[in-house]
Amino acid sequence: EAGVAQSPRYKIIEKRQSVAFWCNPISGHATLYWYQQILGQGPKLLIQFQNNGVVDDSQLPKDRFSAERLKGVDSTLKIQPAKLEDSAVYLCASSQGLEGGELFFGEGSRLTVL
Amino acid sequence: GENVEQHPSTLSVQEGDSAVIKCTYSDSASNYFPWYKQELGKRPQLIIDIRSNVGEKKDQRIAVTLNKTAKHFSLHITETQPEDSAVYFCAATPYGNNRLAFGKGNQVVVIP
DSSP states (O other): OOOEEEOOSEEEEOOOOOOOEEOOOOOTTOEEEEEEEEETTTOEEEEETTTTEEEEEESSTTTTTEEGOOOGGGGEEEEOOGGGGOEEEOOOOOOOOOSOOOEEEEEOOEEEEE | OOOEEEOOEEEEEEETSSSEEEEEEETTTOEEEEEEOOTTTTTTTTEEEEEEEEEOEEEETEEEETTTTEEEEEEEEOOOOGGOOOEEEEEBOTTTTTTOEEEOEEEEEEEE
8 A cells, every 4th residue: 555645755945935734644534733843842733634624724924834735645745935934844645534543644744944 | 622741752772772851731631642753864653552441552563552641651662772762752633623633752862
């Protein structure tokens, strides 16, 4: 079974530039998550999708972050404009559903903002 | 929202000894508690989980215990091996939304 795919793996940008990350979840997984993991900390949930609808985006900084999951499969996370404090690994994860099941994480996209 | 705290932040153990990591949570509505292991530069992976209707769960050398009254749960690793060296994250969520709140992680170092 193919795992969660993410790209790019690494991205370096200057502050105020924009960046986009892509995620392809495990086939058949209805729920998709974007987490932000700052060095030395645990993953922090940014947004959760169920199929193509947003379930929770309460911790997403909506003035600069946006995410979409068209057709309920792939998802993109965009940051515009980026700030220094956005430097982190952005982890995409998927699960079969909402009822307390395993999250399968991708390898992550490491963002460095200079 | 849920707040999860882990102690200690770093734990060093001799190979073959046991390691115990404790987590506390704040939301009494939480009833699903997984543990994820993250090796350096790799993705987090689920190693064990427990639901609030049981007090303990074992899987070979690892076990998790839950005390809902005190709002804490612990990961126990017995007969530690070098490959157990990693960062371990606990998490909590109410069952039914899978909105995991993670702790900051515990670095476990197994000394050969």
